[in-house]
Amino acid sequence: MHGRMTKHLQPSALLTAALAPLLLAPIMLAGCGPSPSTPQGPRPEAPPVKVSLGPVQRQPLPETVEVSGTLFADEDVVVSAKQPGRIASIHVDVGDVATPGQTLAQIDPRDYELALHERQAALDAALAEIGLAELPGESFDESTLPAVVKAKAEAANAEARYQRAKRLSEQTPPLIAEQDFADIRTQWEVAASQSEVELLSARASLAAARAQDATVATARQRLADTTITAPLFRNRADLSLKVAERLVSVGEYVQAGVPMFRLVAPNLIKFRAAAPERFAARIREGQQVQLVDADTENAPRGTVARISPVINPANRTFMVEIHFENTGGLLKAGAYANGRIVVGVRENALLVPARAVVTFAGVHRVFTVADGKAVEHRVQLGNTHADAIEIIGDIPADQVIISGLAGVNAGRAVEVVTPTNE
Numbered sequence: 001m002h003g004r005m006t007k008h009l010q011p012s013a014l015l016t017a018a019l020a021p022l023l024l025a026p027i028m029l030a031g032c033g034p035s036p037s038t039p040q041g042p043r044p045e046a047p048p049v050k051v052s053l054g055p056v057q058r059q060p061l062p063e064t065v066e067v068s069g070t071l072f073a074d075e076d077v078v079v080s081a082k083q084p085g086r087i088a089s090i091h092v093d094v095g096d097v098a099t100p101g102q103t104l105a106q107i108d109p110r111d112y113e114l115a116l117h118e119r120q121a122a123l124d125a126a127l128a129e130i131g132l133a134e135l136p137g138e139s140f141d142e143s144t145l146p147a148v149v150k151a152k153a154e155a156a157n158a159e160a161r162y163q164r165a166k167r168l169s170e171q172t173p174p175l176i177a178e179q180d181f182a183d184i185r186t187q188w189e190v191a192a193s194q195s196e197v198e199l200l201s202a203r204a205s206l207a208a209a210r211a212q213d214a215t216v217a218t219a220r221q222r223l224a225d226t227t228i229t230a231p232l233f234r235n236r237a238d239l240s241l242k243v244a245e246r247l248v249s250v251g252e253y254v255q256a257g258v259p260m261f262r263l264v265a266p267n268l269i270k271f272r273a274a275a276p277e278r279f280a281a282r283i284r285e286g287q288q289v290q291l292v293d294a295d296t297e298n299a300p301r302g303t304v305a306r307i308s309p310v311i312n313p314a315n316r317t318f319m320v321e322i323h324f325e326n327t328g329g330l331l332k333a334g335a336y337a338n339g340r341i342v343v344g345v346r347e348n349a350l351l352v353p354a355r356a357v358v359t360f361a362g363v364h365r366v367f368t369v370a371d372g373k374a375v376e377h378r379v380q381l382g383n384t385h386a387d388a389i390e391i392i393g394d395i396p397a398d399q400v401i402i403s404g405l406a407g408v409n410a411g412r413a414v415e416v417v418t419p420t421n422e
Contacts, residue, residue: 048413051404054353061349064340069273073264073333082225107226116219126209151198158191274317292338350391368397376410
């Protein structure tokens with residue numbers, strides 16, 4: 001029994017032996033530390049950070065709405081082949097100016113010329129059959145056609161013979177045999193009927209000639225369509241187009257409808273952007289808009305031209321179209337852009353030098369000086385104006401720290417070493 005108890009206690013003894021150094025360590029460390037009676041002096045204060053100050057400006061600033069979207073050309077047209085054929089020549093390439101109606105390319109016209117000649121020959125033959133050299137107008141009288149005139153003359157002659165025979169048959173005694181009189185009357189009736197037949201036949205032949213003329217016009221149009229031209233725009237004959245893409249080469253066989261060129265009119269750029277729903281009541285046609293880029297002073301400026309009457313329920317935005325004059329060609333259709341729509345003016349807006357703003361973990365701060373120490377102000381940022389940035393809210397000071405910010409934090413002693421008007 002004693003032996004079994006000894007075996008059970010041995011692990012506890014080992015655990016106590018292992019923990020003993022750990023339990024004694026705090027006591028030993030405490031014994032090694034300074035005596036409670038040792039005096040503790042105040043920590044030396046860090047030297048002041050040398051800083052310079054910049055002004056806080058208060059002035060009216062435009063109130064803007066930020067929008068993002070895509071730039072589109074005034075006109076963007078894909079010119080396709082209207083007739084199949086092999087491309088014989090190309091007259092423009094990417095970047096070239098193409099005025100409306102200008103020839104862009106030529107499809108080999110030989111087959112279409114032959115088809116036109118064939119249709120024209122068939123029309124000439126149809127006109128010759130009715131005794132005409134060219135197709136008359138819609139008011140033409142078919143009774144004047146030679147075949148009809150001849151038939152009418154024969155009918156008139158037959159009628160005259162019949163009238164003479166009739167007078168002779170009415171004599172007493174009759175001066176003409178009854179059979180002869182009957183033959184003459186029959187001849188007159190046949191001639192009159194033949195005149196009507198000739199008139200109907202002439203009308204049918206003339207209608208067939210007009211149908212043949214339509215085939216000639218179709219063949220002529222197909223021949224003309226082998227010349228690929230820049231499109232014409234109603235009331236915009238002076239519109240300047242540029243070749244954005246050339247999609248075919250000389251010698252290539254194209255089918256009808258195959259795209260050949262893409263043309264754009266870049267002098268007017270349409271900026272289509274999505275504006276947040278909350279600004280629907282503030283954005284109006286005619287408002288000024290500035291594109292946001294690196295060169296703010298020279299950023300293109302335009303005006304709101306169109307506003308969509310509906311809100312997209314998927315993202316709670318509505319479309320705005322803004323027009324920019326692009327005479328210098330700086331704007332490129334298809335580019336992504338950001339713009340600022342001026343919807344009003346904010347009086348007494350605050351501007352600080354852009355280098356006064358310290359941003360860390362998404363928090364924006366500026367520092368002022370009070371009683372020789374830095375005072376922190378967390379702020380929200382507005383738009384950038386040249387080398388200054390707008391502060392949303394208020395800063396209870398006329399100057400902010402603009403240099404030496406790397407060593408500045410709230411409450412840190414600072415020394416202003418540069419003039420306040422630097």
